[in-house]
Amino acid sequence: MALSRGLRCCARVFSWIPVLIITSVVLWSYYAYVFELCVFTISNTLEKVAYLLVFHVCFVMFSWTYWKAIFTPPATPCKKFQLSYSDKDRYEREERPDAQKQILVDIAKSLPIFTRATSGAIRFCDRCQVLKPDRSHHCSVCETCVLKMDHHCPWVNNCVGFSNYKFFLLFLSYSMVYCVFISASVFRFFINFWVGDLPNGPAKFHVLFLMFVALMFLVSLMFLLGYHCWLVVQNRSTLEAFSAPVFTTGPDRNGFNVGIRRNLQQVFGDNKRLWFLPICTRYPPVGLYFNPVPRDTLLYPPEGLYSNPVPGEIPSCRFTLQPCSWRDALL
Template sequence: MALSRALRCCQRVFSWIPVIIISSVVLWSYYAYVFELCFAFTLSNTYMAYLLIFHVCFIMFCWTYWKAIFTPPSTPSKKFHLSYSDKERYEMEERPDAQKQILTEIAKKLPIFTRAQSGAVRFCDRCQVIKPDRCHHCSVCETCVLKMDHHCPWVNNCVGFSNYKFFLLFLSYSMIYCVFIASTVFQYFLKFWVGDLPNGPAKFHVLFLLFVALMFFVSLMFLFAFLLIDLCGSYFWCGLFNLKERSCFSEAFSAPVFQNGPDRNGFNVGLSRNLRQVFGEDKKLWFIPVFTSQGDGHYFPLRTLCESENPLLANEGKWMEDGGSDEENENGPSVIIRMES
């Protein structure tokens, strides 16, 4: 037991290494750009403008990165956990078919559309919770995460319902940060090749700034493009790439299963609504890392189904009257998204 606890402690310590690496590179880039580039050379009006734009990009990058790291993943509310009596009844039953029937009876009180590949209600034995739609268990965080996308080692956190917007903004501002540095440093890279750049420590900082900025930009561009394709759905991106809206790594490789079978496009409700689900209704807040996503993360609008077509939603009103989602108390007011045909 003590050895297992020590291993888990070491794992948690080592999991922060990628974050430390990114933070160190960013801090070095700040020093190299501000002190070695702007202050080492003549500080003209052009450099004052560079410094202003640089600090705006730097602040937004740090803000979004902080939010992506330290926003805890949203977990299913208590309504999706088995009660003591249901848990006892489920564990005492040894027949798989009987266990499946018990979960089906419990799920009738919950807003659930998706099923497991076998057709059974999705249930996590480790968390003892009936999984809401798009919810998956993260083996790193050791918990079920609402609308789980993937576990990202570079933020040491699960990307899911609570921080999906922050992660997208983090990628966006990271690329803007890299592009700005590369575009303003490129002229000194040219001077280096023709021998016009004076010798000194600033020379090497400037050269490394360009290479690091370009390297990070290319890496981030592929991940951001993949997430953007997933988010925007079939209206534009899928016309080019023949892809559908889905949650990046969890649904891109395993289509959600509905009562009528698997459907990779099941949660695609169009470009506009897909964007509003993540960024909210107020477009003035889209580019600011404050939580504005719609819903409470427990259920999402579907492309083809409506509430009346799903028997599992017959008691949704009762589910809400009995207390609704505990996420409302934990993460602020929730916005209920009604299904539309």
């Protein structure tokens, strides 16, 4: 027991190494750009002030989004999805797998759960002892189930899911803006140092290396950000891109796709003026948009669990489930 606890502590310490690497590179880039380039190399005062102003705006937005992506806790299933003491006791006493599946089915009837395991059974997490809400998965690193889990990112040492997916996307976006601005503004001085028009000194090494590092990160960020933009437009997570979610009607990769506008709103919120700021604009429960299905295969939700029903309209047509509150989801 003591050995496993020590190993977990060591793993937690080592998990911060990628974050420390990124932080060190960014702090060095700040010194190289502000002091070695702007203070010691650029002689034009107006140009120096303009570069410093734009640079600090990019630096602040990058740091803000990175901080939010790291320290925003992943949203977990609320208490409504946890087994009660009696249900847990009944489930553990039952030894027959089929009977256990039926117990979970009976419990899930009062919950807005529409996805299934590949076997068709209710998705259940033995470690967390919860019925998994739609699009949630268990993270072995964080040791908890995460709502709308996308992946566990070592570079932010956090699970990317419902609560911080917007911050993660903004972090990638502002990281790319940061690299683009550095590359574009340093390029002229990079050429001057390379051909020998500027004197050799400490600034030469910093400017040359700054250009290479910015371009290297820029190329990798372009592919990563492009992939996640495609996922947002399709309303898929990274896990769902590799394995299609299974509904009561079968697997469907586009089961959560409700159009580009609504897909974006599910990540960034309804207020477009706040889309590019790393502040919370979406709150659990996860808004589950379910595409229309044939009436004979329709699984109707419990009364009152979908919002704004249209009189006379089939409730399965793109309703939003609201099983719990933001405060409950974090408990």
